[in-house]
Amino acid sequence: MYDVHMSSRKPIAPTRATLSRERVSLAAIRLADESGLEALNMRALAQDLGVVPMALYKHVANKEKLLDEMIDAIVREIEPLEESSDWKSALRHRILSARQALLRHSWAPHLIESRTSASPEVLDYMDSLVGIFIQAGFSLDLTHHAMHALGSRMWGFIQEVFPTPTPPTDPELLAAMFAQWSVRYPNIIEMASAAQQSCDDQFEFEFALDLLLDGLERMHLSGWSSTPKDRSENPQLESAVRGKRKKKR
Amino acid sequence: MYDVHMSSRKPIAPTRATLSRERVSLAAIRLADESGLEALNMRALAQDLGVVPMALYKHVANKEKLLDEMIDAIVREIEPLEESSDWKSALRHRILSARQALLRHSWAPHLIESRTSASPEVLDYMDSLVGIFIQAGFSLDLTHHAMHALGSRMWGFIQEVFPTPTPPTDPELLAAMFAQWSVRYPNIIEMASAAQQSCDDQFEFEFALDLLLDGLERMHLSGWSSTPKDRSENPQLESAVRGKRKKKR
């Protein structure tokens, strides 16, 4: 226990320093890292800091602002831009670095999805990605589409909608489930039977990232431009452009 | 008001029929459509149905199960598979149809993201997509990667992380914000200046979808196979394969 009577001077390394906005958000990150986002509530956070819940509200406006702070802390973990490399390597490096930061905080994807506005730190990062495309000579139009195509992937994650269920450990149950699924979901079972080793998330992430970057490179080199005339000469996006035309009419 | 003394027989079209699982989930969808997901709580839902909150629990196990029901109702809105068309058209049709269903229910993306398991209806839909790839002769391995690369796009949405803020209507405020952003986020401003007309979500969705489908087609035609030897002969995914190799070693 900390002995308050020990000295009237401030301890050199106080274990219970006065609160600050940074101390609160760091504690929130630690709590989420250890116990998950659902365990992060103002009462538990206050207890971790040895303080009464309402003490937090002198340093963060409300819980939403606190969650924004947590995102900013993660964005600061992303490695800075490598000026020297070519656009594709620079993008890959930045995005895979963002992914590393996110992997250290498993709650981050869900939190990012729930945010309704971007902080200055977030916009700084996005601005740097836009800059990579523009500096590489991408048209502003293609740059815009590229950013949309990346979506959450620019933050190093793709939402795994409807995660594949973990198969039961009991071999008897497993066999029963396999038999049942083979009848109702034959294609899924056939596909799964090919992936003997468990699915490698990092590989799947880079596979799709490269699929997008390679496609964007091809469009850029084949002279994608912002004028509709040039667009229609590009056979790759014929159908998408057709859709836009129809809507404009 | 409904007159209960009017007749002892059941009314032909009862306005206050007895509850059922379907009636509850339909009311939940209507409430979410009209007032948003955050307005959907058991008390409000019960009031809409003219019943006390606890009456709902005889028909749905809990709120989570109710949310699962709502997803299933949407999945049933997706148009069935067109057997005759080629794989790319079939996929586009199915996915754009899923998108239409989702656009009718703006709360659906957030709800889909939050689900932790897939219902049989959900698996049926995913199985049909896997089947399209396999029937087109895609290797099981490439099919697997393709499904991951599609991600949430197979449900007709991409998560718009950090949505772009709506610019202020007051021209003076707008000018001030523009000046500020031009200094700190020059690339974003430059990119945005090219997109005069407001951003077309449908176009961006189809742009990225076609980028992925075209890339997958190219890999399929160039003989992507599941053996590592063949993989390294495909120059397009050199870096991703390199990453996987390193991990395996």
Place this chain on the structure above:
DNA sequence: ACCTGAACACCGTTCAAGT
């Protein structure tokens, strides 16, 4: 078999007061 009323546990937050 189905619905009701009261109550509990939990959580974000306001308010008036303490030092």
Place this chain on the structure above:
DNA sequence: ACCTGAACACCGTTCAAGT
């Protein structure tokens, strides 16, 4: 200036009872 204690509003859900 910073922290505290009690309380309020809100929400999912349990429980024992009603018909």
